[in-house]
Amino acid sequence: MYIAITRQHLGDNYNGSASDFVKYLEKENEGKAPEDRELFFNQTENDIDAQRVIAEIDANTAKLSKRDPKFYSIMVSPSQAELKHIGNEPEKLKQYTRELMKTYAASFYRDKEVSVKDVLYFAKLERERTYSEKDKKVKENQAYASKILELQHQVRAIKEGREQGDVPKIQEKIQALEREAPHKQNGKRIVTGMVKEGHQSHIHIIVSRKDITNSHSLSPGSKFRTSETILNGEKVKQGFDRDRFYRAAEKSFDKQFSYRRNFVETYHARNLLDKDPKQFFAALLGLPTNEKQAARQLLFKAGIKVPSIPTNKAQLAYKAMMQLKKGIGKAIESGSIGI
Template sequence: MYIAITRQQLGDNFRGSARDFVNYLEKENEGKEQGDQELYFNHEENSIDAERVIAEIDANTAKLKKKEPKFYSLVVSPSQGELKHIGDDPEKLRQYTREVMKAYAAAFYRDREVTVKDILYFAKLERERTYSEKDRQVKENQAYATKILELQHQVRAIQQGREQGDLAQLQERIQILEREAPHQQNGKRIVPGMAKEGYQSHIHIIVSRMDRTNTHSLSPGSKFRTSETTLHGQTVKQGFDRDKFFRAAENTFDRQFGYKRNFVETYHARNLLDKDPKRFFSALLGLPANERQAARQLLFKAGINVPTIPTNKAQLAYKAMMQLKKGIGKALESGSIGI
């Protein structure tokens, strides 16, 4: 399970409105009949149109300065294994999103309990994903893409009479490079913008920075970590516990749908890898043989070629450990393992 939290972008053209973001989320609805379009939902309702989302988020900005973010966006991205487990069922994903937002509310550190009833949010299911420059497959195809582009420039120069050369030979070399690129999909080289195969459902959530009463700010940003401060002589709790939220979201999926999560899929594993690699690999070595083998298969699917997972610490030399850490880290960052 991979969940990202991002504040509203404050660029040079910042206008404060949620309209640009909502319009971006409408990309999958373009060209579809109204009855086939994916609408928004919140904790109580389905089938909410985009204009209502914009109106309610934009109206809920009391006390916020002109250049402060008015909302945050969450992207909830189950792995293909998790989606397969629930049959890529959109209704189950909506049910899960509502549980995630309960966990989101509970992660705020305040003097009073924050519940999902305090949160103004709207969510939208998307069924497609496309490759970007950040994807491992695109990066590993890049050397071939560069050579192909150079050859295509030569072809155009010959066609326009600016250079001389053998067009047929150049085009044949282009075709060979297209076939030799290491990552293919349906017989074509994977490039940015190409739709990904398999289950790709994910949820976009737009959540107001202010609570439903438009009175209290609820900021989940990374700098708003849990802390206590003194205000008018009294100790006040503030902040958002991201670790608590991510763990709760993962545990909720497992409990709600009976999902058996492997160690390398867990948020705990990701934290260990980032903060204490030795403990990560010790935990990996300590898995029962069947779970260790399942971990190897998950890593392999994520593009990390691990012929065998070492069976003892002596086999895991420092250099090998750091190389494996680098590969696993990239897979975790891209969500390939689904964390």
Template structure:
């Protein structure tokens, strides 16, 4: 499960409407009949239209300055293994989202308990995902893409009379390069904007910075992470506990759907890899043999080259360990092994 929380992105000016973001989330509905369109939902309702989302979020901004984000975006991207486990069922994803937002509310520390009833949010299911410039396949195809682009420019120049040459031969070179691309999907070179195959369902959530009463701030931003302060002579926690939220998010999915999560899929593993690679690999080595092999398969499917997980610490040389860390880290960032 890959979850990312980002603030409203509009430079230094946060006076704008959430309309652009909401309309962006409507992209999969373009050209579809009304009955086939995916609508927004919240904790209790389905089939909420985009105009209501914009109106409710935009109106819930009391006492926020132009430099304060008015809303946050939460992207919830289950892994292929998780989606396969629930049969890529959209209703189960919506059920999970509602449970997730319950844990989101519980991750705030305030002078009174925060519940999901205090949170103003709207969520949208998307079924497709496209390749971006950040994807490994696009990056590794880039040298080929650059050569093809140069040849296409030459063909255009010849066609427009600005240069002389054999367009047929240039096209032949392009055809050869297309076959040499290291990453293809259904026989075609993977490029930016190409739809990814397989289950790609994910959830976008737009959540107001202010609570439903428009009187209290509920910010999950990095500036407002959990800290201790003294209130009435006692030390109390304040802020938003991201670690608690991320851990609860994966435990909620596992409990709700009976999912058996491998070590390399866990948030704990991601933290270990980031902060203490030696402990990560020690934990990996200590897994029972069946789980170790399952971990190897997950890493292999994520595009991490693991010829064999070392059987002891001696085999795990530092250089090899750091190379493997780099590969696993990229897979984790892309959500391909579900962390």
């Protein structure tokens, strides 16, 4: 399970409205008949239209400055293994999202307990993911893509009379490069923007920075898990515990759907990999044989070359360990593995 929390983008052309983000989330509905479109939902309702989402998020911004983010986005991206486990069923993902938002509310540190009823949010299911420039397969195809583009420019120049050359021979070179590119999908070279095959369902959530009464700030962007500050002469609690949120979100999925999570799929493993690689690999070595084999398969499916997991610490050379860490890190970044 990969979950990311992002604040509203504040660029030079700052737009305080949620309209641009909602428009982005409507991309999969383009060209579809009304009955085939995926609408927004929240904790208690389904089939909410985009205009209502914009209106309610935009109206819930009391006492926020022009440069303050008015909302945050949460992307909930289950791994293919998790999606397969639930049959890639949209209703199960929506059920999980509603449980997840209970966890989100409970992760705020406030004088008064925050519940999901205090949170103004809207969520939307998307069924497709596309390759980005960050994906390992796109990066490894890039050298071929650059050569192909250069040859295509040459063909165009010849056809327009700006250069001389043999177009059929150049096109043969292009075709050869297309065949040689290391990563393909359905016979075509993988490029940025190509729709990924397999189960790719995920959830986008837009959540207001202010609570549903438009009177209290609920910012998950706080630098503190728990802290206290003086406001109007009184001590008040503040903070958002992201670690608690991520861990509880994972446990919620496992409990809700009876999912048996391998070590390399866990948030704990990701933390270890980031902060203490030696401890990560020590834990990997300590797994029972069948779980270690399952871990190896998960890493392999994520595009990480693991010829074998060393059987003891002595075999785990520092250079090899760091190369494997780099590979796992890239897979996490591109969403290829759910840790």
